[in-house]
Amino acid sequence: MRYPVKKIILTAVFILLFLSKAQAAARYISLAPSTTEILFALGLNEEIVGISSYCNYPPAVKNKPRVGDFSHPSIEKILSLKADYIFCTGLEQAPVIRELRRLKLKVFVSDPSNIEELLNSISEIARITGKSREAAVLIDNMRRDIKAVTSKVSAIQQGKKAKVFVEIWRDPLMTAGRGSFIDELITLAGGINIAYDLTRPYSNYSAEKVVNANPDCIILAYMDREMPLKLVAGRFGWSDINAVRNKRVFNDINPDILLRPGPRITEGLREIYKRLYPKND
Amino acid sequence: MIRDLKRSLFVLFLLLCAAMILATIKGTVNIPVADLFLKENQPILNMRLLRILAAILTGGGLAVAGIALQAILRNPLAEPYLLGTSSGAGLAAVIAVILGISRLYMPLAAFLGAVASILIVYNLSRENEKICDKSLILSGVIISVAFSSIIVFLVSLFGNEAMHEMNWWLWGSLQVYDYKLVLLVAIPVLLGIFVIYLFAQDLNAISMGEEEAIHLGIDTQNIKKLLILISALITASLISICGIIGFVGLIVPHMMRSIVGPNHKILIPTTCLAAAIFMLGCDLISRTFFGPLEIPIGVITAIIGAPVFIILLKRKKKAT
Amino acid sequence: MSILLKIENLAGGYYKEEVIKDVSLDVVSGDFMGIIGPNGSGKTTLLRLTTRILKPSSGKVYFRNQDILAMELKEFCRKVAFVSQDIATDFSFTVMEITLMGRIPHLKRLQFETKKDIEIAEEALRLTDTLRLKNRHINELSAGERQRVTIAQALAQEPELLLLDEPTSHLDIGHQIQVMDLLKRLNHDKNLTIAMILHDLNLAGAYCNRIALLDKGRIFKEGHVEEVLTYQNIEAVYKTVVLVNTNRATGKPNVMLVPGEK
Numbered sequence: 016m017r018y019p020v021k022k023i024i025l026t027a028v029f030i031l032l033f034l035s036k037a038q039a040a041a042r043y044i045s046l047a048p049s050t051t052e053i054l055f056a057l058g059l060n061e062e063i064v065g066i067s068s069y070c071n072y073p074p075a076v077k078n079k080p081r082v083g084d085f086s087h088p089s090i091e092k093i094l095s096l097k098a099d100y101i102f103c104t105g106l107e108q109a110p111v112i113r114e115l116r117r118l119k120l121k122v123f124v125s126d127p128s129n130i131e132e133l134l135n136s137i138s139e140i141a142r143i144t145g146k147s148r149e150a151a152v153l154i155d156n157m158r159r160d161i162k163a164v165t166s167k168v169s170a171i172q173q174g175k176k177a178k179v180f181v182e183i184w185r186d187p188l189m190t191a192g193r194g195s196f197i198d199e200l201i202t203l204a205g206g207i208n209i210a211y212d213l214t215r216p217y218s219n220y221s222a223e224k225v226v227n228a229n230p231d232c233i234i235l236a237y238m239d240r241e242m243p244l245k246l247v248a249g250r251f252g253w254s255d256i257n258a259v260r261n262k263r264v265f266n267d268i269n270p271d272i273l274l275r276p277g278p279r280i281t282e283g284l285r286e287i288y289k290r291l292y293p294k295n296d
Numbered sequence: 297m298i299r300d301l302k303r304s305l306f307v308l309f310l311l312l313c314a315a316m317i318l319a320t321i322k323g324t325v326n327i328p329v330a331d332l333f334l335k336e337n338q339p340i341l342n343m344r345l346l347r348i349l350a351a352i353l354t355g356g357g358l359a360v361a362g363i364a365l366q367a368i369l370r371n372p373l374a375e376p377y378l379l380g381t382s383s384g385a386g387l388a389a390v391i392a393v394i395l396g397i398s399r400l401y402m403p404l405a406a407f408l409g410a411v412a413s414i415l416i417v418y419n420l421s422r423e424n425e426k427i428c429d430k431s432l433i434l435s436g437v438i439i440s441v442a443f444s445s446i447i448v449f450l451v452s453l454f455g456n457e458a459m460h461e462m463n464w465w466l467w468g469s470l471q472v473y474d475y476k477l478v479l480l481v482a483i484p485v486l487l488g489i490f491v492i493y494l495f496a497q498d499l500n501a502i503s504m505g506e507e508e509a510i511h512l513g514i515d516t517q518n519i520k521k522l523l524i525l526i527s528a529l530i531t532a533s534l535i536s537i538c539g540i541i542g543f544v545g546l547i548v549p550h551m552m553r554s555i556v557g558p559n560h561k562i563l564i565p566t567t568c569l570a571a572a573i574f575m576l577g578c579d580l581i582s583r584t585f586f587g588p589l590e591i592p593i594g595v596i597t598a599i600i601g602a603p604v605f606i607i608l609l610k611r612k613k614k615a616t
Numbered sequence: 617m618s619i620l621l622k623i624e625n626l627a628g629g630y631y632k633e634e635v636i637k638d639v640s641l642d643v644v645s646g647d648f649m650g651i652i653g654p655n656g657s658g659k660t661t662l663l664r665l666t667t668r669i670l671k672p673s674s675g676k677v678y679f680r681n682q683d684i685l686a687m688e689l690k691e692f693c694r695k696v697a698f699v700s701q702d703i704a705t706d707f708s709f710t711v712m713e714i715t716l717m718g719r720i721p722h723l724k725r726l727q728f729e730t731k732k733d734i735e736i737a738e739e740a741l742r743l744t745d746t747l748r749l750k751n752r753h754i755n756e757l758s759a760g761e762r763q764r765v766t767i768a769q770a771l772a773q774e775p776e777l778l779l780l781d782e783p784t785s786h787l788d789i790g791h792q793i794q795v796m797d798l799l800k801r802l803n804h805d806k807n808l809t810i811a812m813i814l815h816d817l818n819l820a821g822a823y824c825n826r827i828a829l830l831d832k833g834r835i836f837k838e839g840h841v842e843e844v845l846t847y848q849n850i851e852a853v854y855k856t857v858v859l860v861n862t863n864r865a866t867g868k869p870n871v872m873l874v875p876g877e878k
Contacts, residue, residue: 185399186464186539187590188471219589221324222471226339246399251346251475252339370706494726501717505704507669512773513693513721558707561728 041144044096046088046103050125051076052277053137056153057146065096072271090114100143129199133276153278160281161203164288167295168205177291179206180230183217190220196280197236197273204288226252232291233258235266236273242266265290301562308569315576319348324583347579350470350478355544355575356568357485357534361527362545363567364492367503368520369429375546376531379436383443384413385535386465390447394454403477403536410532413439427520467592468539470579481533488530489568495523496560541594543601548574550608620645620777620809626675628665634673635661637833648803649811650820653830654854659813663781667698693721697775701782703766705755711765712750715740718772740771744798760791780812796823817871821845829853845869
């Protein structure tokens with residue numbers, strides 16, 4: 016009867032430790048589509064135990080439990096999920112953040128206003144989730160994609176740069192000014208945002224100003240996607256705008272990649288560049 | 297009395313021309329007058345002219361609709377949106393957004409919503425084919441509140457998009473992109489104003505009271521129904537292109553009544569012109585005061601309208 | 617002596633109640649008729665039925681042998697005018713504007729008033745002694761002045777028959793006499809037939825030539841003043857004790873109240 020008692024005990028301890036470690040796998044909740052995309056891009060999936068109803072990318076989100084909408088997530092649901100960390104953005108989610116912190120939950124707010132800050136945010140999120148290696152790769156790829164566009168842009172003379180009008184909403188007419196991601200993307204893609212003098216990131220704009228500025232391209236970046244081109248092209252007084260005359264009004268860029276401060280922003284950059292300078296591609 | 301009418305109309309017409317000229321040469325983009333008529337600036341000129349047309353239609357239409365309702369309901373607080381048109385239009389717009397109906401049909405949806413709510417209000421307040429003034433007002437208020445609550449409910453369910461849509465509705469805008477719509481709407485609005493003017497004599501009698509009007513030979517029930525319907529049509533048409541613009545239909549009739557008197561034969565044409573001037577003024581302010589930003593016109597009419605209303609009220613208190 | 621207004625077995629009222637049960641009455645051209653009766657007897661309802669405000673449930677009203685409901689409303693209003701108790705002051709029309717509204721039954725829809733209309737209105741104002749008020753606003757006037765303007769508006773309609781609903785109830789005795797004298801003058805000089813609801817039995821007695829006494833939706837007694845204003849009739853209808861003697865100034869019956877408590 017020479018059972019290897021020591022070995023059995025050691026194995027048991029190992030198994031127990033292993034099981035407990037598995038049970039202690041991280042649990043994360045993401046309250047914003049942008050942070051969801053970042054988490055998935057860092058290679059997390061099982062760890063994501065809750066997302067907002069607005070999160071729609073990547074496809075894997077279909078099976079994830081929802082904790083509510085963007086501005087009013089269910090605190091109860093969040094609590095019940097026992098997350099280790101909650102990721103969200105600033106702005107509208109501020110009251111929620113206050114409440115969560117009051118309940119002693121760990122909250123990380125990702126609220127970048129430009130690409131550099133976005134990349135830093137990704138690094139931070141990676142540090143918290145232990146995915147720093149994956150983040151380095153992701154950031155590297157993103158920088159490479161950006162460089163691919165900016166190097167081509169550097170060859171374009173200032174006078175030959177395309178004037179762009181970005182339409183965020185139609186009634187009232189709204190566009191993106193300095194401080195918005197889209198504005199940065201347009202500049203990086205070699206375009207000139209006709210609303211460059213607006214100091215607010217998102218603001219009303221006058222139709223007269225658009226006609227007067229005569230943009231070469233118009234990009235429709237609505238949150239809902241079904242703005243037919245003819246409704247823009249058919250606007251009274253707009254028919255002589257360069258963009259309309261040359262049929263360079265675009266509604267086919269997925270607004271998520273233009274408006275969302277996430278990993279796909281470089282894709283957005285590429286799409287904008289392709290439309291601004293189709294011949295250079 | 298005819299002499300007064302001619303003189304007032306003449307003065308108002310001059311003011312209107314001045315306002316139209318001002319609205320043409322001023323805008324968010326600063327273009328020197330000399331350059332305004334160059335070919336390259338023609339689109340902007342056209343856009344401004346279209347806006348001027350929208351302002352005149354909206355001012356004249358809402359004010360005359362307001363006059364008709366004030367006389368019919370014998371209530372100085374009556375205004376075009378009293379009978380539920382505004383919330384009906386807004387609800388229809390929100391539902392259209394939620395159902396994913398194309399933007400193309402938004403004005404139509406709003407129009408139908410406004411008309412639907414008038415029909416509901418009318419039926420609620422009917423007693424045996426007769427219109428009861430107080431029931432009409434009460435039903436209008438109830439339906440407005442009910443529809444507004446449904447709007448809020450839907451917006452909270454369906455979020456940001458629907459909310460965005462509502463903002464425009466609530467405060468209105470004279471920025472109409474489709475000139476054909478403006479021309480289309482001009483038809484019922486101008487016709488409506490004309491028809492209401494035709495009934496000026498009847499409105500005089502009706503404003504004395506239902507029975508008093510019958511004693512003077514006025515077929516009050518039918519005329520009330522007709523004029524309420526026409527007011528509603530004017531209002532619904534204007535909402536469908538410009539959203540909800542408050543105060544015009546309430547303030548301008550009151551202002552003009554204290555200047556030219558309650559005789560509708562004079563009141564209607566003068567108020568029509570005065571309201572057009574008022575709208576042009578408010579629109580100019582909304583376009584030029586805050587740079588490239590456009591303040592929604594309903595905000596301006598409220599900011600100007602409210603103090604004017606208070607002044608009028610104080611004057612009235614002093615008089616009585 | 618033609619019959620101007622013929623009310624035949626008229627019955628009618630409001631939603632739940634038929635206030636007028638069965639009334640037949642003739643108003644003869646040149647009459648100055650008083651309609652009296654206790655509260656709830658249906659006096660106002662009767663007038664409303666006669667001026668097309670209410671539709672009867674049965675019976676008919678004829679003006680010069682024409683069914684009034686078959687007439688065009690404006691045509692009817694050119695013949696029959698109504699003076700209400702008071703005029704609405706929601707909107708501050710001027711006295712002239714209000715009187716001119718009396719011309720509406722004679723005007724087509726968009727027609728502006730002609731010089732003739734203005735003359736007729738001014739004549740009406742003169743007759744009611746309100747010409748000097750013509751540019752004043754109606755809500756600035758006293759009750760007596762307003763009442764006379766109401767009459768002026770009705771006179772501007774140039775009616776053959778004038779119906780009035782208690783035109784003197786808000787007025788003090790001086791103004792009461794003034795208005796009644798005016799009406800009597802119009803009745804006499806202009807041959808204007810008048811039928812009016814009166815509260816004051818003595819005014820009725822002094823001015824009217826015929827009286828209709830209404831009780832519970834029916835005519836209790838109708839005829840000459842002396843026939844109707846008897847203490848038996850009044851006590852039967854008003855359920856209160858009265859003494860009736862003769863007014864020494866007018867020679868007409870005078871009704872005196874007998875208080876129940878001293």
